[in-house]
Amino acid sequence: MKASATTEAQESLRLSDILARHETELLSQWIDEQMSASTLRRDLMKESELREQSEQFLSLLRQATRSENLKDTTRPEWEGVREFLIDLSGSRAAQGFTPSETATFIFSLRAPLTELLQRADAPPASVRAATVLLDKLGLFTFEGYQKSREAVISRQQQEMLELSTPVVRLFEGIVALPLIGTLDSARTQVVMENLLERIVETGAEIAIIDITGVPTVDTLVAQHLLKAVAAARLMGADCIISGIRPQIAQTIIHLGVDLQNVTTKANLADALRLALQKLGLTVGRKSEK
Amino acid sequence: MERIPILKMGDFLLVTIQVDMHDQMALALQDDLTERIVRTGARGVLIDISSLEIVDSFIGRMLGVIAGMSRVLDAETVVVGMQPSVAITLVELGLALTGVRTALNVEKGMKLLRAATGLADETNHAGERE
Amino acid sequence: MPANESKELPLRTDDDIVRMRQAVRSIAIETGLSLVDQTKLVTAASELGRNTRIYGGGGSVKIEKVDNGIRRGVRLTFEDHGTGIPNVELALKDGYTTGGGLGLGLGGSKRLCNEFEIDSRPGEGTRVMIARWKP
Structure with missing residues (x-):
């Protein structure tokens, strides 16, 4: 138990370290990845906005990984990342993005990050931990998207109820x-x-x-x-x-x-x-x- | 023990319940009202429950008993101002308060009392029930 | 009161029942129940509290604020160590009373809540659990 906790802490710190050292490089590769994705919506979002969001996410991710905890993203250290993703998926849902288009934000980070880790000679366990983490965060954007849609529906239902009952x-x-x-x-x-x-x-x-x-x-x-x-x-x-x-x-x-x-x-x-x-x-x- | 005050207005008695009543208080009000009807020869009783946040079966029964009792003593009772949430809850509880006259507010309750007791200076049967 | 916490109040006197009603009301407001739902819950609590006091010879109520991610609401548990109810099914029927009341207490409270559980053993006492959830 203790051993695995230590390895997790090491991997977390390694990831944080790599993120810090190669931030600019990773950012540009990630943005390239997003810009070339088939799910890109140039009609709904400008490149500058995308860049800003990506930058912000990487810096939040770097801070969160410093907490030496990669597995449990429900912990307070991850709050910044969670809130950012909820906001992001909520605003994309409102702008008219589909769930897949929204989730591409996280999933497109997978390839550049894996490459980066491999080039930095990170052990396979580290790479795997990073992939699992990104999957979790990706699912989180789905949830955030879903929740914000539900909020819209329930608000509309309420409005309809009020509309339809004039005394x-x-x-x-x-x-x-x-x-x-x-x-x-x-x-x-x-x-x-x-x-x-x-x-x-x-x-x-x-x-x-x-x-x-x-x-x-x-x-x-x-x-x-x-x-x-x-x-x-x-x-x-x-x-x-x-x-x-x-x-x-x-x-x-x-x-x-x-x-x-x-x-x-x-x-x-x-x-x-x-x-x-x-x-x-x-x-x-x-x-x- | 705290008692609910009973005001006399002409031929009518006026009770405004403004506190969260416990059971003994409700029983005391029942006794006090009977005694006052007999002593003053009042022809009508108006009970304002607009401040009551709940009416449970005990208070509901008290209102029914007061209405029945005053009828025996030749006085009419009107309960006024029941809140919508209280009314919805009472219906769900299964209490219809049959035999109790009701009105939306004190003013309408007074009109109803005047009409019902024949002490009316104006004829208005609004809200009267058979 | 933070989520999932609870408090316990005695039910021995008329004043205890008034205090319990006020405590239930304030927690129902905190939980965000609508005015109608608050009123239904407080009324049910008043009925059951009176039962505990009169038929159960006094007892207690546990008031819990429930927020477990799936449901939000208030749960109340009334407990006494009185004579118990010999026939629960009969006692739940409207109009059935042994105490000179209207016989609406148990059946009526059941209708006012989303959940209702009763466990009564003759000679040992009665436990009634009710809950009202936010829709």
Whole structure:
């Protein structure tokens, strides 16, 4: 155990030493390698930017290898390298690079570094350790790329949720929630929370949930709707569900969902009429008065 | 023990719960309210729970008991200001508080009480439930 | 409180339950649970804490902040050395009570959480573990 730790430390220091002595040479070979790679995106990145990033990475790598630890890149000494790679893959993902194009940054360092080590008469074990290290860092850029894509997707999902759930005021004391598109359990929950918040904000006594634009309703979604109605009642507001399509009505009956305590109306206009009536308001033509 | 204050406003009693109540406090409030309804002949009770961060089954039961008790003593009870997150949780817990009248805020609760007790100077049935 | 750390509170008096609710709330906020999720967790804690105090004759709760890379959330473990629950299945049913309550405590708390585990032995005591995860 101790012996292997010592060899690892030696290899790490040797690598650091070689990196320091041949930095300029390695940098120019690496950049050549990157510039000639088939995955190069001249349209997305300038050579000067590439040079800057490569320089920065080599200097971070040199510092990290001085820590006498090559195997465990999760240790704090490697934090600088890790952060740099996360930033790099994140910004490349945002610029439109593919995962392979992004990973080429690290993988193209392999050939020049191996050559350099061999020329410096480094033992095969050293060369192998360096290769394993680069593989790890390469995979790390994949992960960073993936993570930043996921962050983009989840942000877009959130934005879509917010976009798709407008609660509109129809009249003093009446709000409406026109639902459009397929409702899944998560979306229904967000939509309902949003509705209840708006009821408090506007002081609306009646909320109309219009599901004309909803193609199907499953048991879970129907239950979320009913729970929202029950929650609104606890807060002191009434809900009317309007626009239940014939197929949905059938599903609801087949699923055995109990709509007994919920006011339903065929369409939004009928629901609004009922809401006005409940508030003691009447709407009529001027001439009839 | 700390007690929740009960204010008298005309024919109505007003209770604002602003502290995280422990069970004994809830029971004491139940007793105090009954006693005050009898002593003052109040026709309505308004309980403002807008500051409550949770309503568990114990507090839920207390609200139900107060509503039932006041009905026996010829007074109406309205619970106002329940937060959305509290309402969602209560529904999930399985507590529907049937028999308890609710309103969005104190103002609407007062209107509802006036209408329900026939002490109304204006007719407004907003939020009234059968 | 740093990730994966925990603290233990006694559940012997009414005041202990109020303190426990506040402790659970602040950890739920630290963990980043939404307001609705915080409320669900604190309400479940209140129900179970009351059970521990009344039916278990007092006990304790362990509050843990969990962040293991896969999931973030709060885990609570209630433990007492009371008489235990003879029939757990029955006790989980809504409306079943031996203490004059509404009988919503156990079943209701289960619905308010993502995870629910109960281990009760007559004469030895009861252990209930619940968890609420950040979606």
